[in-house]
Amino acid sequence: MTADVLPALSARVRAVAHPAAEACVCGTDTSVLADRPDGTVVRHGGTVAKAHAADTDPTDLAARLAVAVHPGLAGILLPPLSPGAADLDGRPVTYWPCGTPVDRDDPDAAPWEEAATLLARLHRTPHSALPPGLPPMRGPAKAARAIARLRAAGPHPAASAVLRAWAVLPAWARDEVPMPDTRTLCHGDLHLGQLVRAGSGDWLLIDIDDLGGGDPAWDLARPAAWFACGLLPPDEWARFLTAYRRAGGPAVPADGDPWPALDVTARALTAQTAALAIAKSVAGERPLDEAETSVIDACDRMAAHPPELAGGLAT
Structure with missing residues (x-):
């Protein structure tokens, strides 16, 4: 601005x-x-x-x-x-x-269950509540923009792993063709920074810039990717996933292994996160930190095991 x-x-x-x-x-x-x-x-x-x-x-x-x-x-x-x-x-x-955001200094109080429940309710929104001409959810477009930013940032030794991980994703996840599912209402950029407490004290989702029709698995992709990269503790991931399922969220099966439904989108968010990390490190002339390195390491594993051959990022 x-x-x-x-x-x-x-x-x-x-x-x-x-x-x-x-x-x-x-x-x-x-x-x-x-x-x-x-x-x-x-x-x-x-x-x-x-x-x-x-x-x-x-x-x-x-x-x-x-x-x-x-x-x-x-x-x-x-x-x-x-x-x-x-x-x-x-x-x-x-x-x-104005609402009250999630307290970043109190991770133990992170509203994972509330976030998952709101997400499930969003995904279950009937079509009668949607206006005509609702645009596609912008998650894949933002991921593609992050990769473009990486390419424009200049040479970096870690960039090749990210680009190889990106290259093995299906075309829809790279925003090259329309998403296979465009009927589900999705947030498009879900993370805990997108929740605030309203005047009633209830948590609500904010930021509609990426809202639209798309694959609901994309909205679970960021916490799934963090879990797979070791950045989100297993108990917090379990709290989130369990609450989403209990609320009838359609992105994953009601029971059993959720990863076949989440693998592609979690990979895309991992590549997006890694691309932005490298671009910012180049712009700031600083080394990558430990969390950024772990995401790039995950990209290296992803590139070696394309989605149709792997059960998930954690393998």
Whole structure:
């Protein structure tokens, strides 16, 4: 976000937070929650404004906002304060109530069961609750963008393992052809940072930028990949998976081995994570850390055992 747009976005969120006041009456500063090319988020009081990426398709965003305000999604997605998007120097802006995020400093309190239950409910959303023209879920597109960023970052000794792991994935996972399943409502970028406690105290899913129809296994892919790479303890993965199954989530069988349903998407998220790690290390001129190295090591194993030959990343 350019320096001259950020103040304008801050002014917008203050105006929305205090629509009838001539000046701010809450005595709080406007804080920047995120400032990335794909979106900038600022908060003032109980109001959050998000400036979406400049290349956001307005029709797709409108469809995603329609899902977020649909009564059938109440208690699953955080609804926006208004159903449409405003314009700010060519960037769509949406406004949201502020929620309390997951406490990163208290991993023992991570709401894995709540996240899984919300995800299962999202995946079970009936088609009557979906607007016409809902776009595809953007998970594969984001993974492909991460690989493109890796290729543009310049030479790195670990890049070849990631690119080989990416090359053995099916074409739909690389965003080269449409996903085989586009009827299930998916979040597209599920992780614990996408949950907030609303005013009621219940957890809700946030961030609709990647929402759409697709393969529900993609929404389980990040925790599955973390588990397979040794970054998520087995008990936390079991809590998440068990809660998803109990809530009737359709991405995996109700019992038995879940990995045949998750293998491809977990591999794609592993490659995406590794690609971004390398690109950021090159840009920051820093070495890879231990967690980043473990993901790249997993890519090396994946490349040697294509999905149709392996039972999972942990083999």
